[in-house]
Amino acid sequence: MSQLSWGSRLRSAIADRGRLCVGIDPHPSLLRAWGLPETAGGVETFAEICVEAFVGDVALVKPQVAFFEAYGSAGYAVLERTISVVRAAGTLVIADAKRGDIGSTMAAYSQAWLGEDTPLASDAVTVSPYLGFGALEPAVELATEHGRGLFVLARTSNPEGGRLQGARLLGGQLDAADLSGVSAGESVSVAQSIVDAAVAQNRDGLDTVGLVVGATRGHGLDLSEFSGPILAPGLGAQGATVADLAEIFRDSRELLLPNTSRDVLRHGPSVSALREAAERVRDDVENGLA
Numbered sequence: 001m002s003q004l005s006w007g008s009r010l011r012s013a014i015a016d017r018g019r020l021c022v023g024i025d026p027h028p029s030l031l032r033a034w035g036l037p038e039t040a041g042g043v044e045t046f047a048e049i050c051v052e053a054f055v056g057d058v059a060l061v062k063p064q065v066a067f068f069e070a071y072g073s074a075g076y077a078v079l080e081r082t083i084s085v086v087r088a089a090g091t092l093v094i095a096d097a098k099r100g101d102i103g104s105t106m107a108a109y110s111q112a113w114l115g116e117d118t119p120l121a122s123d124a125v126t127v128s129p130y131l132g133f134g135a136l137e138p139a140v141e142l143a144t145e146h147g148r149g150l151f152v153l154a155r156t157s158n159p160e161g162g163r164l165q166g167a168r169l170l171g172g173q174l175d176a177a178d179l180s181g182v183s184a185g186e187s188v189s190v191a192q193s194i195v196d197a198a199v200a201q202n203r204d205g206l207d208t209v210g211l212v213v214g215a216t217r218g219h220g221l222d223l224s225e226f227s228g229p230i231l232a233p234g235l236g237a238q239g240a241t242v243a244d245l246a247e248i249f250r251d252s253r254e255l256l257l258p259n260t261s262r263d264v265l266r267h268g269p270s271v272s273a274l275r276e277a278a279e280r281v282r283d284d285v286e287n288g289l290a
């Protein structure tokens with residue numbers, strides 16, 4: 001391995017600039033509110049303003065790939081430039097691409113988002129385990145090799161996720177590779193099986209595999225064995241507060257990374273107003289979780 005582990009890189013970034021992850025989500029409604037055209041050019045100006053406001057002030061930013069993808073290759077070109085400028089300035093980038101596939105296709109997605117020098121290479125990427133946790137193996141391998149991270153959807157912030165992620169399954173009956181640590185016959189939720197698989201994967205101590213657990217409601221998960229990073233979206237626009245974070249994640253705070261997007265972005269397009277909003281939330285989070 002050529003460099004520090006993802007866990008070490010995150011710890012050092014958090015120590016320097018706090019644990020808040022600010023989203024770069026160029027929603028059409030935000031483009032309009034900022035007086036920008038709904039074009040790739042508008043997205044580019046939006047992203048440039050975000051970069052100026054957030055880089056150096058927060059530890060992590062998370063571009064939402066969908067809002068760039070909406071403009072096709074021109075949007076992707078903006079995303080490539082945004083990722084590379086932010087990373088060059090030493091701020092960590094989580095690409096919110098929610099990728100998940102099988103075999104060589106998953107390997108190709110992994111190269112795209114976690115490769116050494118690929119155009120979209122980021123520090124971490126969000127992935128979906130719902131084609132089987134084991135199908136994420138190419139991404140785990142590449143991330144480990146390059147000191148990068150994955151954030152695996154476990155219990156998402158949206159209300160629709162509950163039926164699937166909360167469904168009970170019998171340990172060992174679906175895919176033994178997904179359920180290490182769960183004894184046969186023991187009933188766990190689908191989301192808990194993802195947590196357990198992540199615990200098993202992180203036994204190497206590198207914390208490559210993080211989880212996505214929404215801050216919008218009690219997650220009902222046993223996170224006591226999980227010491228890796230947790231991306232917690234839902235702060236602000238989806239209704240979660242810092243007090244909710246403190247309550248919901250009371251036992252798993254070391255690498256907790258709360259995410260907020262619209263609640264900060266609504267303060268644009270003024271760079272200083274955006275920066276102040278991000279700093280306010282960053283400091284509230286630090287104080288609330290102290």
Ligand SMILES: O=C(O)c1cc(=O)[nH]c(=O)n1[C@@H]1O[C@H](COP(=O)(O)O)[C@@H](O)[C@H]1O
Nearest residue numbers: 064126156157158214233237238260261262
């Ligand atoms: O993976 C994510 O980041 C994510 C997972 C989840 O469970 N819920 C969730 O809202 N997100 C993302 O986090 C961001 C939240 O944005 P705001 O609701 O504007 O703060 C969006 O980019 C969502 O796609």
